[in-house]
Amino acid sequence: MSSTSVLPCDTCKYRKNENPAVHWCSECEEGLCADCYTHHTHSKTSRKHGIITIDDYEKLPAFIREKRHYCNEHDEKYEYFCSVHNTPCCKISSDTEHKNCKGLSLISDIVHGVKQSVVFLEMHSMIENIKQNMDTILKDKEINLKTIHESKIKFQSEIKEIREKLTNLFDTLERKLLEELESVEKKIIQQSEDFINEVTDGKNKVMKIQENIDAIKKHATDFQAFVGMNDLKDEVENRKQYLQIVYEDSRLDRINIRCNINEKIKLFLTDVQTFGEIEGERSSAKDLFSVNTHEIKETHDKSKASESKPSKTRSDPAAKAKVKRTLIVPAGSNKNTITSCAVLPNGKFAFVDGTYNHRIVIMDSTGTSSGEISLSPLFAFDVTCIDSKTIAITTGSSGQIAFANILSKKIKKSIGTTWQCDGITHVDGKLIFSVYSKGIHVLHLDSGHISTIHKANITVDTYVTSLGDKIYHTNWKTNSVTCFNLDGNTLWTYEDDKVLQKPRGIAVDSKQNVYVASLGTESIVVISSNGKEGRQLLTKKDGIENVRAIYYDNNNNCLLVSTLSGSAFLFEL
The missing domain is CATH 3.30.160 (Double Stranded RNA Binding Domain)
Known part of the structure; x- marks a missing residue:
């Protein structure tokens, strides 16, 4: 109204x-x-x-x-309530359409004290509680928006600071290089001028001898010419010897200035495509809620738990893992950046350290280094075994797949991929690898033909692995792992940012349980074979910190994990 x-x-x-x-x-x-x-x-x-x-x-x-208190049909006051039909009824209705209903009660008995009833009071308390929660949510969102703005200001400042540092760094490097250029030029000019003066002085002496010879020919007597000939011969011989010395003097070489720009700067200009990445980071706000529905929630949770609790089968992931061996990857000339690892057919371990050191480190089962495979100047990102002698290595932004002999530790050949390639795995004579922004590609080793088998917006640092006819890949931007078949059809995708954040390395065991290095949660996550469940198998307390490299050895049921700096662990499952 x-x-x-x-x-x-x-x-x-x-x-x-x-x-x-x-x-x-x-x-x-x-x-x-x-x-x-x-x-x-x-x-x-x-x-x-x-x-x-x-x-x-x-x-x-x-x-x-x-x-209304009155029946619309009979204009009689409601006196009864029919619990069968959940409706009030008047005296006439109770004697007619409700005469066989067994749930008739006097309204006066039912409504007495209804406003003080437990149900009414609980409902009042509940709605008050809901209102308080709504107020809390609105207040939290207001604070959240303020925090977002403060974060924006903070990151703007950080971006500007980094930009200024880069500018100062490049200004300093430019100034030093230009000063060196100036210094080298002055040094070369000084050396050249000294040499020119020396040669000019020698030339003047030669010209003087030449003038003397001409004068003798024209004006001296034969006797004078004969007697003076020996003196002239000595001077000519001295000049000849001097010329021989000049011929052998390094100062005679033509000199030019060469400027070798630091390769890392060139790679920086080509490899760095973005200043950084901005993304929203979620955190649960459910702790704000205090809705008083404990008993209902508890019953619901118990029911849900009993329905969803899986039965223990042989394909369940391992419940625990224990360290079987610890390894330390030898330091390179620059800092280590281990992005991938593998257990080779001969039982040795391979670690990819390709960002700054451009190498594959081979270690035996005792943790002793067995040598290195150099890829310089190419980068190296991921590795997979083809046979007992050959491994394939992706080179990231270098856009190639390199093939190396494990025994000779030499690169045999490389194949261009035309675009940045990161994760790689070997399946029955085919190399499956990720290509930035293009999808998952396959290289047929017998023909060398490359084709796309799974079109997707692949990010950089996308890892792949395989088992049978199933391929698995990570996506750190969407915090997900996707499983698809060789026809490119997606079978499942796992996402749960409470468990898995910024996934990197990926491996799979013989029972199709998937193991993922979760960089954001600093853990190793294991995902069930159907992609429906995931949990953290190993955490920071197990040494899982800044981990990208992970490999599952199905022959020994062991999981090889390495931190970025090169602390590696072999876990027995």
Whole structure:
């Protein structure tokens, strides 16, 4: 009812008078003016009726005002409530359509004290609790928006600071290189000028001898020419010897200046495509809620748990893992960046350290280094075994797949992929590898033909692995692992950012359980073979910190894991 409408007094209206109602009798369902209200409260039949002011009446929700005390069909007051049909009924209805209903109760008994009933009080408490939660949510969101703005300001400052540091660094490097260029030029000019002066002096002496010879020929007597010939011969011989010395002098070489720009700077210019990445980071806000539904939730959770609890089967992932061996990858000339690892057919371990050191480190089962395979100047990202002698290595932004002999530790050949390639795995004579922004590609080793088998928006640092006809790949931007078949059809995708964040290295055991290096949670996550369940198998307390490299050895049921700096662990499952 609109607050601007005027409710008439129904008693006066019946007597053809028009007076506004100031009270409302819920029992009679009529409006009452001041005079009729006085009469109504003094009448024996209505003095006990529940009367409220019109203002209070209009505060009632519309659906409550529509709840009548009288039967629309018989114009009789409701006296009973039928629990079978969940409806009130009058005396006539109780004797007719509800006469066979066994759930009839007197309304006066049912409604007595209803506002103080447990259900009503719980409902009131619940809605108050919900309101408080809504207030908390709104307040938290307000704080969250403020935090987002503060983070933006902070990161703007950090980005600007990094930019200034880069500018200062490149300015300093440029200044040093230009100073070196100036210094080298001066040195070369000085050396050249000294040499030129020396040769010029020698030339003048030669010209003087030449003038003497011409003068003797023209003006000296034969006797003078004969006697002076020996002196001239000595001077000519001296000049000849001097010329021989000049021929052998390194200063005779033509000199030019060469500038070798640091390869890392060139790679920086080509490899760095973004200044960084901005992404939203979620964290649960469920701890804000305090809805008092403990018993209902507990019952629901117990029911849900009993329905979803899987039965223990032979394909369940290992419950525990223990360290079988610890390895330390030898330091390179630059800092180690271990991005991949593998257990070779001969039982040795291979670690990819290709960002700064451009190498594959081979170690035996005792943890002793067995040599290195150099890929310089190419980068190295991931490795997979082809046979007992050959491994294939992706080179990241170098855009090639290199093939190396394990025994000779030499690169045999490389094949261009035309784009950045990262993760790689070997399946029955085929190399499956990820290509940035293009998808998952396959290289047929017999023909050298490359094709796409799974089109997807692949990010950099995407790892792949395989088992049988199933291929698995990570996506650190979507915090997901996807399984698909050799036809490129997706079988399942696992996502749960409470368990898995920024996934990198990936491996699979013979039972199709998938192991993933979760960089964001600093853990090793194991995902069930159907992709429906995941949990953290190893955590930071197990040494899992900044891990990208992971490999499952199905022959020995062992999991090889390495940190970025080169601390490696062989876990027995």
